[in-house]
Amino acid sequence: MAIDRNEAGDREWESALARAEVLRRLPGRPSPGEIADAAAELSVSRSTLFRWLKLFRDDERAAVLIGRKPGRQRRGIDAFEPELKTLVDEAIRTFYATLERPKLTRLWKRIVADCRHNRLTPPSIRRLKRYLATFDAEVMTRHREGRARADAQFLALPGAFSAQYPLQTVQIDHTKVDVTVVDPIERQPIGRPILTIAIDVCTRMVLGFYLSLEAPSVTSVALCLTHAIIDNACWLQDRGISLDWPASGLPQCIHVDNGAEFHARAFKRGCDDHNIAISYRPPGTPRFGGHVERLIGTMMGAVHLLPGTHFSNVSDRGDYDPQARAVMTMRELETWLALEIIAYHSDLHRGIGRPPVAAWTEAVSGRPPRQVRDPLGFLIDFLPFEARVLRRTGIHLNNICYWSDGFAPWIGRCTDKVLVKYDPRDLQRVFVKLDGTYLMAPTRNPGRPAITLWEQKAALRVQRARGRQEIDEETIFQTIAAQRALVEQATTQTRRLRERRAHLRPGQRFPQAFRRTSRRSSCRISPWRYGNDGLSASRSHRSGLCRSIRAGAYRAYPGGSVDRLPACSSGTPQA
Template identity: 80%
Template sequence: MRRDQLNEVEWQKVLRHAEVLRRLPQRPTAGDVADAMAELAVSRATLFRWLKRFRTEERAAALIHRKSGRRGGIDAFEPALKAIVDRNVTTFYAMPERPTLTRLRKHIVADCRAEQLPPPSIRRLKGYLATLDVEAMTRRREGKARADAQFLALPGEFSAQRPLQVVQIDHTKVDVTVVDPIERQPIGRPILSIAIDVCTRMVLGFYLSLEAPSVTSVALCLTHAIIDKARWLEDRGIALEWPTSGLPERIHVDNGAEFHARAFKRGCDDHNIIVSYRPPGTPRFGGHIERLIGTMMGAVHLLPGTHFSNVLERGDYDPEARAVMTMRELEAWLALEIIAYHSDLHRGIGRPPVAAWNEAISDYPRRQVLDPLAFLIDFLPFEARVLRRTGIHLNNICYWSDGFAPWIGRCEDKVLVKYDPRDLHRVFVKLGDNYLMVPTRNPGRPAITLWEQKAAIRVQRARGRHEIDEETIFQTIAAQRALVDQAIRETTQTRRWRARRAHLQERPAISPSVPMDEPVIALPHFPVEVWE
């Protein structure tokens, strides 16, 4: 029993006992011992046991009555039985599959019968397990993350002193199914990339995608974070303010492959942005972004088509049947939710994030980006290619621009070619100090994604074609698109395929190879002003 569990009468009794023991000399005489025994009404053995505890611990609480029975940590089994129990605990119970106590006892009973030993009762076995290291057992059965969450002390704090000093970025799969904008059929759960300012807790920007996290999704999230969002909000019919913009000083991220990509590192270096990585396996170092994601996903659970946090919460709710929101509608909804989050009281800083931002940003000048498209280009994936007389060859596609003419035969080194995986209709080639936007050599061909290009090459190689040319790629993609568009009953996979290229807005153009009296071919348009 602990001191705080005693009532006042019991505690005063303990203090009186302590006072009697305190008066005893270091070497009490027989008379001293007899007087103390009479005053405390205890036997000689109890008196000396109390005296030993009191002088060892030098505190009155040492005299609090202790529960009788075996003390924790004392082995409850004979050596032979203990060996059997320990062996089964180590090789069976302390496993990630987390066997139950009943299953553990069945294994022990089987071994005890083989050794002709009496097996322990389940109550005695449970008591023995309680004497083992709980943290070590939790780590082996439930993993490091669970053990850290339960036992790891977190005395420190990760903080920033000014806005944009530290920005955290992370990804999560959104707990809601979205639908395609044409037939409103479910196409799956999108991936959210989101950035937060550690100092003010303002959400700086985000990006939704149907693709797995990549350097491109990071670039688009960063581009949204650094721009002024007035035009972006107006384009989505939102008449509210989102005042964040500017280049961060430091980006704090986990160890995902997209954050170790060459394009990401070089883009940050070019704009004087420091990249800091969390220690592997330590999500607590990204606590600000993790809590933000938890808050956003909690709000998403109110939307039709939600998947909730787990199967038990979902019950018999069918997210696919209830889904109603398109990617663009979900994007606008998230923007409104973020703006509301900015205006609400944040317990971590004791005030609304927007108030903290407006007050702090006036004291610190921001580094602004004048050309968001140029900033995005700096973070796009890139390859070094030879500038040939026929143009640039990348991903089995040839690109040409009349701007190459002054450089043909004069480029001794390879040139840097940047590309947007969402649209291979054009690339950005660095010539001198500037980037030249270069379309495909055949302007009559439609825009395609890198995902479609790789799929087309896989199809051709599966057919035994080792040499893949540009014409074959576009013919294969055209055939695949025709199958998708003509499917009588579309599956989720094909709807996702169409949604992947939905951002390639169509624009009218006439192919040089098509007579004027033929139908006009619609070519996708590169979305240059999405982030303005």
């Protein structure tokens, strides 16, 4: 293969010019003598001279002679014999070109075994490697690593996804944050949160985000959307942030992937109600969401500097233990991300050549964004909800009691469950739907601080753990053993009594001594003195149930009690 003249060295270029000068002197039909003289001057064989002459006369440029070496220029490998080629191609198709991605050595060993079975000479592993290099790299990557990897490496992307004005298109996506958070009470690790984030395609401004420990859902999308649409001044003030985050407004179109949460009926109807279009990416094409995907990569790169990070992959993590190093709660991570986003707005963005906040300020000055008229109503429309019973003490949700004076006229008159909407970010209040309108109900104890749903769940876990630690296992097992002994004793007594009853003749009743005297006991047994009346009475009932009573062993009283006689050494009862 010829080398480009700009890549060739001075020595190679001079050699190519010398070869071209010799070839130019040859006539159109050179004589054998002229051919021999030219081959001797170039120190090449006759066949090489004719090959170089053909290349030079076809192109008429000296550059085609750069890098040319004497001998036949091999353009690949020698073809396999037909039978061997069929065997090798079958092994490559069925074994090598699969998603299991076997190594070249495994393929070669398989081909050697097949060749021995068919009495063929196997190729060397080097020749097999050269043969594999002749296959199309994109097709082989698609078979061995999948469509996504092949598209990422070989698919051409000539176009670009853009927007002409702010909030024309907003992209929303989820990702698992590469850091472990801790609960706010015991500071124990509780897992990795999910980040839902929205970005304006035109100005690259981050409009809003939402952190959750739950899987992506309609709730996370709705709360991210409300954060993006409603002004952030109060939100920043609640977290002690004095910096500005000016982006807010109703988007014209939301560009999302094909997750189930984006196809939920509640999400679609909420967007339709507020005149927000939904655009879905083609399935399996994350490149269509490149703006939000790039933003997520930027945010995760910053997160990798936090204690408790998981880094990008396991190999980068090394011996680092994210669980032991985790220190940040959900609320602290949320505040940290807000500060990181504000810094991102003020930094130079290479995609637009300026800071996003500057692009936003200039764009909205000429085209103000569409604002929501009722921010609280918009928030309520997208909040999650539960059905609860309106009790005399109020509404009970998430182990918290809520009360409003507006509940009083409905107490005892509301037979069905009512709809209760709540904000997982602030459980200080709920919204209860009564007679078609929503009534705000705060907690019964207004002095309590505002908490999130995740903080409330963490507190419940701590309480349950403390309750488990207070369990006395020894007392529990002793109680179970005593209960089992009581059940076994009752079962034995009941079985014996039923067996004795089975031996009575039809119409025969228990003797008075064995009749039930009370509801709690069938007979009373106590020590007594020997008497002849009792002896004769006992011997008169030897059949049926009474045959188990030995003569002189018991004495029955008219009141229903039975006493046992003490036995003497001779075996007869003592007086």
